[in-house]
Amino acid sequence: MLAWYFDKHRSELRVVDFLIAGVLLLVPFMLIIRQPDLGTALLVLSTGFFIIYFAGLSFKLIVPVFVLGVVTISLILYYEPVLCGPDFDWVVLHEYQKHRVCTLLDPGSDPLGKGFHTIQGMIAIGSGGLYGKGYMLGTQTHLDFIPERTTDFIFAVFAEEFGLYGGVTLLLLYTLLLLRGFLITIRARTQFGRLLAGAMTMMLFMYVFVNMGMVMGILPVVGVPLPFMSYGGTALVTLGFACGLLMSISNYVPSRKSARAEE
Template structure:
């Protein structure tokens, strides 16, 4: 009995990718330090985030024990369940602040769109692994359908931020599987032309009576206040303006820990969640922000190393997509806080408050560790 327990402990420790674990532990320490300053009068947030980290690390460790072949067996069921839950949200979901994104099951309220950030890349990685020996154009079309189904279901909620994250992680799997860059170049060029036209025709497009048709009114407002936050400085542009003021007031060296005036006078909106980078930048300044970026860079480098050393195509595709998911999180969050991207409600990885987001990141980290430690049996 004692030997069995001891062997289980040894196996659990061997499942951990320690370079990645050390980086995540540093993020946990830094995240809790910043959260202590950011919570202000919001009682329970610090303790809640500590609980979230403990749950996330526990889930990460559990997932790390699952080898990739075992993970592949549950991919199709969880993808189908995820899409079914998204459809259930549209039919009888819980509505809050004009969006229907949750399912209320009595004792718990869940947000199915969060699980699709992982379900979609897992499903696509499984699909391309199964067709790796004879990949055709039709396979990329099928993969596109598998991606677009949850994407449009999330868009309908509406939740543009999560939809973009789901699309990005799924798209990276398709690209890494062999999608030609020549097919993407025209889309990239059209995107640049579209951005140029929006900038040129901003006065017309942002007029109150102009209907964008494809976007909800609040999404149009986000884009227009990005172009000029002063259009509504006390309303929709308030978040962007206050975020930039906080970052600017931090200067090079920062105001010091617990000394951020924008934070402690409650000028920064959503200071424990989407805008926690503004809290960090105000108190630790440019040098502190550079150190934070270095830590994120180390995280991405380790994830890329895991991707390059993956023993299976499923592992390589999934690890590559999860790595880009981390990058996308950081880029979008910091970009919206600094006023160069629209506000879409994307948390800063391992820094922003949130149980669901941290558990999602914990599962992603566990999958990366599983891929890192997996060694196929010979013969």
């Protein structure tokens, strides 16, 4: 929808157009937050933001937001003992979401409870070493220490069985997929195609970044699958559609009438 909106108004983009786009993005974001599903909501928000940025949002407007984010994170780290206290209410987040953030800051505070996922994921990755323990030979995996081993924490299983070299190889394959997506974005023949291809590519990046980040303990644990690795039908179909859209944009040749309209 955002790609269509900016394509329709590409000849005269104004500040109000970016504000309208922000409202269009906030509607699904707030609805998903209400479910509640913070992880998916943030993925939708970030993908929509990338479209707004690609459409021409000034970088000068992003810098203050980035600085505010850095300051906020620094304050959370500094006041972590107070913020993570049992009686402190975060208001904007549910109690389980508060525990996820606090567990990220200090997984050892509840190693058999809230921090169990993160700690066991990191142990599995570290125990794989350089070469891994071999296919189907991961002890952390098959002794049921890793929760959600076929979905959210599939990367911990892969890293334990195939080691550092396997993990780097997987990252390289994802990098090639993303580079191909960016190449399609650059070569797209229409504004709509460029925005849509850029959004699909960045969506794939966010899935990979968030999933691997939470498994390695640098991001809070959220229910985000690893593209084309995690078990599940919905994510596989959705990501398959995204790749199909990218291939369609790559092969699309506008008619002469459409080309003149684009110019």
